[in-house]
């Protein structure tokens with residue numbers, strides 16, 4: 220299992236609440252993710268606040284634009300010193316190559332760059348409405364091939380595709396899997412889900428987990444329970 224596989228997704232509209240939670244968490248137990256909501260509300264200052272607390276940060280802005288724009292956005296993310304950032308693989312090979320090239324000058328300080336394949340909230344039926352008439356796993360594989368070709372560090376996918384992708388692309392291609400739901404917790408808007416121990420067992424490197432922790436009555440207890448389930452059940 221990867222060192223510190225749990226990435227807590229902080230989707231809060233209130234910075235004080237988010238910092239209260241962060242201050243209860245141990246950077247040795249998890250990494251953190253902020254996305255479009257928190258970055259739009261609180262910007263680079265929040266990134267600094269999180270770094271000052273010694274957490275690795277995944278800046279999840281899912282860039283998807285023309286290659287030049289995405290390259291500059293990814294560079295701006297690298298300037299913030301984040302641990303990981305992402306683009307949408309559906310932006311295409313040239314866009315992903317431009318993003319990768321933009322990080323070359325950062326050397327070992329470059330963030331991990333990964334690409335979102337098919338969002339975990341999407342089902343085969345949702346894809347069909349977009350004119351994509353193949354099962355989600357096939358489209359994920361197609362987008363992961365492009366991502367691998369572009370030289371990125373890995374993909375965001377659901378844990379349901381992890382086994383296929385690990386066996387196709389090997390150990391070093393990182394699989395970041397949201398849509399993680401401990402047994403018995405509410406799926407919400409997620410469709411392609413798996414429990415934390417199952418996800419690790421099939422090859423996920425990082426588990427992105429939001430509401431099962433942040434909306435729990437006791438978020439620290441929820442995180443600790445997931446952490447322990449990985450130690451005992453995997």
Ligand SMILES: O=C(O)c1cc(=O)[nH]c(=O)n1[C@@H]1O[C@H](COP(=O)(O)O)[C@@H](O)[C@H]1O
Pocket residue numbers: 228229230254279281305335337338339340375376397398399407409427428429430431
């Ligand atoms: O890139 C992501 O992190 C992401 C990709 C994806 O396919 N599905 C997905 O849920 N996410 C993010 O992962 C987090 C999941 O949160 P919960 O559903 O609350 O556990 C959210 O912050 C989403 O934005």
